[in-house]
Amino acid sequence: MHIHCDHCGFERIYTGAMDRNGMRCAVCGVGRIRDGRPVGGFTVGPDFRPVPHNLPVPPYHAARSGDMGVPADFSYFAGVRGGLYRRFVQQHTSYVGRFTNLLVPDSEQFAWLTPYAGNGHNRTHFTQLLLARVAQAKFVDNRGRLPRLIEPFLGSGQVFLNSTRWGTAFTDGVPLFGAVVAGDLNHFVIGSYWTMRRLGDRFVDEYLKLAAVWDAHPAHNFEQVLEDLRTGRGALLATESAPATAMLCCFKYIWLVNRSVHGTTLNASGGVVATWKPRTAGELAALRVQEAARLGAVRDQARSVVLDFECRDFRRTCELATPQDVVFLDCPSPKFSNGLVEPLHPAPETVGSESAHTYGTGDDGAEFQTAVVEVARELVRAGVTVVLCNLANPGLVDAYQRLIGNDVPAGDLRRHTFTFRSPATTGEAYQLTVLPGARNATVTAVPGRILAEWRRDGGDDVARGSFFEEA
Incomplete structure (x- = not known):
């Protein structure tokens, strides 16, 4: 007989005597086993690689945007200090020059809070x-077990929304994650997800x-x-006793962010800080049309996944991670610095x-960055x-590279760190660093494959350092 999972699509032939109908799926840890074979699903091969069968794959074509530029375009490569930093980047990382030039399809569809920190780099083709x-x-x-995606800095959700929307385009339809576990200290953002779940189809209207x-x-x-939200945190702590008040707070927050000059931040006490951006009545009407589409897309995508x-x-969110999980730490950033560090610091x-x-709730400087490193080390x-x-x-x-481990030679550490220009400014460079985790040989080997696919998809040839060749 054939059995399958009603959540992830795992399927296999089962010849045992025990009735497995209704048992929890061991592959995703979320769904239930059902009798029969689905129209589309996947099996797990002897090498523990998934083998898809007639699974739907979303049409995916990376969207091109802008020009790559040359080092002289970016202030962090300027002057003597910038030259030293440029050599550091070349020697210790893989610089992904076209990072901001290839985006996921319809990259703005989930931009329900805009402008909002962290949006741009998580909508790129390379990140996904x-x-x-x-x-x-x-x-x-x-x-042969699906990981969960753990997001300790959830924010506006651009990582999980885009990965659950487009991830199967990279895997012939096999889901990337069994579930998403997330946290954030922005109570207004978390309250907004709660409001989406509470109101469902009524949320946008x-x-x-x-x-x-x-x-x-x-x-x-x-x-x-803005004055109301200076003390709105209390209302969001009373979602059960006063749900209508809490939901109103979240609607105010969304409205405020989308009508601000540079978005909003939180002060140390959890209140909102923002500056109004003047718009005409026609511009505001167009903005509401945009909000209708984007808020609806976020609501629908968030409802399509198991989201905690x-x-x-x-x-606290990281404490929920198990050895089978992938943690994406999109950390609150300190100020950018291109100053080098003495060896063995x-x-x-x-x-x-x-x-x-x-971070909006206190210091995100040296002490906070050390806390991130310590948590990552334990993970x-x-x-x-x-x-x-x-x-x-x-x-x-x-x-971060000191945490890679798994006997990766010193000369290969650079393959695990990908650096790129900020999607928003020419004065900051960013990084994505992959820490495979102990006993994860397959993940340890994956960065080389990523770079090969990047070149195939129209990205720059990192191996030859094409970004550093002046036009």
Whole structure:
């Protein structure tokens, strides 16, 4: 007889005597085993690699955007200090020059909070390619078990929304993750996901009714909403006793972010800081049309996955990770620094890590960056695979590469760190570093495959350093 999972699509022939109908799926850990063979599914081969059968694959073509540029375009390569930094990047990392030039299809479809920190780099083709290949390799190292995606800094959800939307395009339809576990200290963002789940199909309509009223007198209402959200945290802590008040708070937050000059931040007490961006009535009407489409897309995509989220510190979310999981740490960043770090520095992540106050609830400078390194160290020792995203400060690059382990030769460490220009400015460089985690041989070998596919997909030839050849 044939059995299959009603969640992930795993299927196999079963000849045992025990009735397995209704038992939890061992491959995804979420679905239930059912009798029969689905129209589309996947088996697991003897090498623990998934073999898809008639699975739907979304049409995927990376969208091209802008020009790559040359080193002279970016201030972090300027001057004597910039020249030293450029050599550091060449020698210790793989610079992905066209990172911001290849995006996922319809890259703005989930941009429900804009402008919002962390959006741009998580909508790129390279980020999603990397995450898909890491997840595939983790499946093999898990001996045929889907990892969960753990996001300790959930934010506006661009990582999980795009990976669950487009990930199967990289895997012939096989899902990347069994579930998503997330956390964030922005109580307004977490409350917004809760509101989506609570209202379901009504979520967009309810928001738009209020947005139209507030847009009638935007300058006055902006100041009023901003004042309301200075103390809105208390309302969000009372979701069970006063759900209507909590949902209203979340609608105000969404409205405020999307009508601000540079988005919003949180102060140390959890209140919102924002500046109004003047718009005409016609521009506001167009913005509501945009919000309707994007909020609907986020709501629908979030409902299509098993999503566990909570307002909590990143350490608590990381404690939920098991050795079979992939943790994506899109860390709050310090200020960018291209100053080099002396060899064997005892705490390289602290060098140049001046607080930029991007976390919104306190310092995100040297002390915070050390906390991230310490948490990542414990995760990889336990066998958890970690992908770190942060600024490409030399100290942070050095600190993360010290955690790679798995007997990777010193000369190959650069293959695990991918550096790239900021999607928003010409004055900052970023990094993605893959920490395979102990006993994950397949993940350890995956960075080379990522670079080969990147070149095939239209990215730059990192091996030849084409980005560093002046035009």
